[in-house]
Amino acid sequence: xxxxxxxxxxxxxxxxxxxxxxxxxxxxxxxxxxxxxxxxxxxxxxxxxxxxxxxxxxxxxxxxxxxxxxxxxxxxxxxxxxxxxxxxxxxxxxxxxxxxxxxxxxxxxxxxxxxxxxxxxxxxxxxxxxxxxxxxxxxxxxxxxxxxxxxxxxxxxxxxxxxxxxxxxxxxxxxxxx
Amino acid sequence: xxxxxxxxxxxxxxxxxxxxxxxxxxxxxxxxxxxxxxxxxxxxxxxxxxxxxxxxxxxxxxxxxxxxxxxxxxxxxxxxxxxxxxxxxxxxxxxxxxxxxxxxxxxxxxxxxxxxxxxxxxxxxxxxxxxxxxxxxxxxxxxxxxxxxxxxxxxxxxxxxxxxxxxxxxxxxxxxx
Numbered sequence: 001x002x003x004x005x006x007x008x009x010x011x012x013x014x015x016x017x018x019x020x021x022x023x024x025x026x027x028x029x030x031x032x033x034x035x036x037x038x039x040x041x042x043x044x045x046x047x048x049x050x051x052x053x054x055x056x057x058x059x060x061x062x063x064x065x066x067x068x069x070x071x072x073x074x075x076x077x078x079x080x081x082x083x084x085x086x087x088x089x090x091x092x093x094x095x096x097x098x099x100x101x102x103x104x105x106x107x108x109x110x111x112x113x114x115x116x117x118x119x120x121x122x123x124x125x126x127x128x129x130x131x132x133x134x135x136x137x138x139x140x141x142x143x144x145x146x147x148x149x150x151x152x153x154x155x156x157x158x159x160x161x162x163x164x165x166x167x168x169x170x171x172x173x174x175x176x177x178x
Numbered sequence: 179x180x181x182x183x184x185x186x187x188x189x190x191x192x193x194x195x196x197x198x199x200x201x202x203x204x205x206x207x208x209x210x211x212x213x214x215x216x217x218x219x220x221x222x223x224x225x226x227x228x229x230x231x232x233x234x235x236x237x238x239x240x241x242x243x244x245x246x247x248x249x250x251x252x253x254x255x256x257x258x259x260x261x262x263x264x265x266x267x268x269x270x271x272x273x274x275x276x277x278x279x280x281x282x283x284x285x286x287x288x289x290x291x292x293x294x295x296x297x298x299x300x301x302x303x304x305x306x307x308x309x310x311x312x313x314x315x316x317x318x319x320x321x322x323x324x325x326x327x328x329x330x331x332x333x334x335x336x337x338x339x340x341x342x343x344x345x346x347x348x349x350x351x352x353x354x355x
Contacts, residue, residue: 024207031214038222060239079246115251115296151243151297153250165252165259167293 055176059148062104063172067152074155082111082168084156087135088124094137101138108141108173110134113154115167130156145173241336241351248293249338249349255285261340263289264347267321283321290314291324298353311354316340317347329354 067073067080071090074081101107112121113133124132141147154168249261255273258266266273266282273285298309311327329352336351 020203027207028210031211035214035218035221038218042222079250080243081250115293117296150240151247153247161252161257163252164257165250167247167251167297 055146056148059146059172059174060150062106062174063148063150063170066106066109066172067150067170074153080150080152081165082152082154082170084130084135084154087111087137087154088126088129091135091137097138105175105177106138106172107145107175108139108147108171109137110139110171111137111152111154111168112171113166113168130158141173142175144175146176147171147173238334238336241334241353242338243336244297245336245338245349245351248290249340251289251293253285253289255282260286260289264316264321264340265342268342268347287322287324290322291326294324295326309353309355313352313354314350316349321347327354331355 064080067082072082072086074083101109111134118133121134122128122132123134123136124130149169149171152168152170153165155163155165158164249259251260252258253260253263253273254275255263255266263273263282263286267286269282271282272279273282275285294312294314298312309327310331311325311329313325313329314322315324316322331354334353334355336353338349338351340347340349
């Protein structure tokens with residue numbers, strides 16, 4: 001009888017110990033699971049930041065390439081300079097570059113003179129040039145388009161003052177990759 | 179009687195031993211939990227620190243672009259570029275603007291201030307955040323030192339070396355966003 005009771009006590013003790021072990025293991029598992037979830041969330045936000053940064057970098061490079069095109073760039077000046085006279089002519093044969101813009105996912109290109117400031121936005125055409133401030137070269141933007149901008153010098157030849165350069169903003173609309 | 183007491187004492191000793199062991203196990207479990215919590219707190223603290231934005235290519239590019247375009251803007255001062263007006267300022271020259279003679283340095287300050295106020299309006303952004311302040315200086319502030327807005331937060335800096343007939347000066351533009 002005594003031996004039986006002792007044996008039963010031993011079994012109960014063992015069962016309790018196994019139960020304790022199971023609780024400890026479950027608790028540890030939950031802790032590690034939460035830690036892993038937190039790490040995964042942090043990594044995801046880091047990747048999103050990097051994606052945004054890369055997208056902006058790509059857009060800046062694209063704008064600089066556009067400004068440096070010989071069809072638009074100033075002949076004498078190096079750097080971010082657009083020849084406004086070339087720009088006006090470029091509009092007439094921009095459709096030949098449609099394939100290039102599509103492959104680069106560009107669906108909007110405009111050059112806006114921002115200094116000296118003109119209050120109203122006046123789109124340039126052959127009648128009002130150079131007394132205008134907005135050249136829209138290409139416009140096929142949709143709701144997904146993200147507009148990126150960069151500063152550039154906008155120069156044109158004035159018969160009284162010679163070469164005159166103003167400050168402009170180059171606006172490029174890019175469709176993000178899905 | 180003695181045997182009964184001894185049995186009772188053995189039983190209570192046994193119980194105390196059990197209780198002590200259980201307490202030790204709980205204590206061990208609590209230590210593990212605390213260690214994991216401490217590691218997690220350190221981990222998230224480091225993650226939060228790294229989340230502070232470091233300047234990137236696009237941020238510097240905007241400041242450098244703006245400096246470049248400002249320096250090549252054609253002014254009404256003898257139809258010279260703004261970078262040439264800096265040279266006029268150094269030589270103590272004047273500008274004739276709408277029939278009035280004004281100091282080249284004063285004209286230079288006015289034009290730079292006007293350009294920065296117009297170009298860095300609410301629409302200009304860096305990393306989808308509006309620029310809320312700027313600090314612009316030429317030659318460490320000796321020639322020109324202008325600032326506006328809230329000069330705190332993240333900074334993007336641009337530099338431009340203005341070549342002169344003799345030597346050069348450096349222009350710095352600090353954009354706060």
